[in-house]
Amino acid sequence: MISNAFFHPLSPIPGNKLIASTRFFEALLSLSGRAHYCLPLTHKLYGKVVRVAPNIVSVADKDMIREILVTTDYPKSAIYQVFDFDGHENLFSARNKSFYKSRRRLVAPAFGLQYLQSVEPLMHKCIDGLLQEIDGTLDALPPGQININSFMFRLSLDIIGETVFGQSFETIKDDAHPVPHQLEKTIKQMMQQTFIPWMKYIDPFDFSFRDFGAACVKQRKASGEAGRRVDLLQYLIDAQAKGREDSNGGSKHEDMACEEFTDKVIGIEACVFLIAGADTAHSVMTFTLMFLIKHPDKLIKLRSELDLATATNPCGSLPTYEQIRKLPYLTGCINESMRLRPTAALGIPRDVDEDVVINNYYFPKGTTLLASPLQLHLSEEYFPQAAEYIPERWIPDESPFPPVQDFTYYPFSAGSRVCIGKNFAMMELRLILATLVLSYDMELVPNQREDCVQYLTPSLATGSYIIKMKRRHKE
Numbered sequence: 001m002i003s004n005a006f007f008h009p010l011s012p013i014p015g016n017k018l019i020a021s022t023r024f025f026e027a028l029l030s031l032s033g034r035a036h037y038c039l040p041l042t043h044k045l046y047g048k049v050v051r052v053a054p055n056i057v058s059v060a061d062k063d064m065i066r067e068i069l070v071t072t073d074y075p076k077s078a079i080y081q082v083f084d085f086d087g088h089e090n091l092f093s094a095r096n097k098s099f100y101k102s103r104r105r106l107v108a109p110a111f112g113l114q115y116l117q118s119v120e121p122l123m124h125k126c127i128d129g130l131l132q133e134i135d136g137t138l139d140a141l142p143p144g145q146i147n148i149n150s151f152m153f154r155l156s157l158d159i160i161g162e163t164v165f166g167q168s169f170e171t172i173k174d175d176a177h178p179v180p181h182q183l184e185k186t187i188k189q190m191m192q193q194t195f196i197p198w199m200k201y202i203d204p205f206d207f208s209f210r211d212f213g214a215a216c217v218k219q220r221k222a223s224g225e226a227g228r229r230v231d232l233l234q235y236l237i238d239a240q241a242k243g244r245e246d247s248n249g250g251s252k253h254e255d256m257a258c259e260e261f262t263d264k265v266i267g268i269e270a271c272v273f274l275i276a277g278a279d280t281a282h283s284v285m286t287f288t289l290m291f292l293i294k295h296p297d298k299l300i301k302l303r304s305e306l307d308l309a310t311a312t313n314p315c316g317s318l319p320t321y322e323q324i325r326k327l328p329y330l331t332g333c334i335n336e337s338m339r340l341r342p343t344a345a346l347g348i349p350r351d352v353d354e355d356v357v358i359n360n361y362y363f364p365k366g367t368t369l370l371a372s373p374l375q376l377h378l379s380e381e382y383f384p385q386a387a388e389y390i391p392e393r394w395i396p397d398e399s400p401f402p403p404v405q406d407f408t409y410y411p412f413s414a415g416s417r418v419c420i421g422k423n424f425a426m427m428e429l430r431l432i433l434a435t436l437v438l439s440y441d442m443e444l445v446p447n448q449r450e451d452c453v454q455y456l457t458p459s460l461a462t463g464s465y466i467i468k469m470k471r472r473h474k475e
């Protein structure tokens, strides 16, 4: 510990010597889900670049973040190995850049705006199911108190089920489907085994959800032309077929990833979308509603914008994406929520692959750099009144503040490894928020706990946020 604290090549980096000398505190805070409370404090005490474990440095300097994520684009950290579900890298876990490039090229068009618009009816179907369940709960449980956190969690799972696996998990109706439970357990195990690797011998991963992914691929293929659907699974299956065709035709696909794009691999990538796409959207949705309910003036303003945009819709019909996708206040409300509660609050880990000096700091090969969004998102220097929820700051004509600077805000990461599901997520978030705000009057239920735990994503420590909801009757 003494050697780590005082004689390690990273010891000149500011930070608490005791914390920096061992992984104990990192493990303690991460496993308790409370590290996000300490990280800002550490930066406040020691500055924008802070050593937080023997080999790990948290960085909250926008120019260094650009260097780490974009300019040099350091590879993802070895920590991601824990996401190699079958011992092979996948889109999320890939550290090998050439493998990653070819896999992303194969998968990315499925997340292009054009293709995504074709999955809109599937999202609508799930959102419609949500409204029915909320209405049912409101009828059954006057005075209309709803745990919106639970509804958002279940809805985000169902949307991924419907759009990625070709079948909803129907969690909005009941908790019976095994996959979400297996997934929750596996994520907990992953966190644990990042710090305590030998736990894998005592509590091995439950990989049954991986078999579910493969079974969905098999089932889709077996159903032939009649079973075709416009969803992400179909896109991946078609991409596989196209890759094989190219190879057979002599014009062998330039990348190896196609040949390796087996049914099993497609199933695993689908599970990756489930892990990366369900909890993230759930937490953003819950926090956005929470902020709006606590700021009724903002909620009224958002509703006016939505009412105007959907004025010609027949009563009871859901807003279409075309109607809402460019609404500035709707986007501002979501952006502002992701600023205050970024998903990757503990930082985006990248490994330095050779000895380097960045901004006069020396980092030996093997250092893990955490690009920390939380610190920048909450910085008064870049976001005046940083602790306040002010969606107007995202609308140039309305913002009382200077424009948001590059690399001070990156809720979806940045550079080559930016979230592939960003367009998907924004579409989902806009559709859900617009529908709820148009359909219900919502009110705060005071005196609830709002503290968060942060594992892969932030979530409410109690797992609950109750709001008062009432079906809206338009004047």
Ligand code: HEM
Pocket: 091, 092, 093, 104, 272, 273, 274, 276, 277, 278, 280, 281, 284, 343, 344, 348, 349, 411, 412, 413, 416, 417, 418, 419, 420, 421, 422, 424, 425, 426
């Ligand atoms: C509001 C919702 C979302 C947020 C805030 C979010 C945020 C992020 C962030 C910060 C990363 C970088 C993580 C890292 O480097 O460790 C990421 C990566 C990723 N996200 Fe999202 N995400 C969201 C929704 C989704 C959805 C809906 C999907 C898929 C359906 C998805 C799929 C992925 C994948 C596959 C990656 C890895 C990309 C790569 O490494 O190239 N995300 N996301």
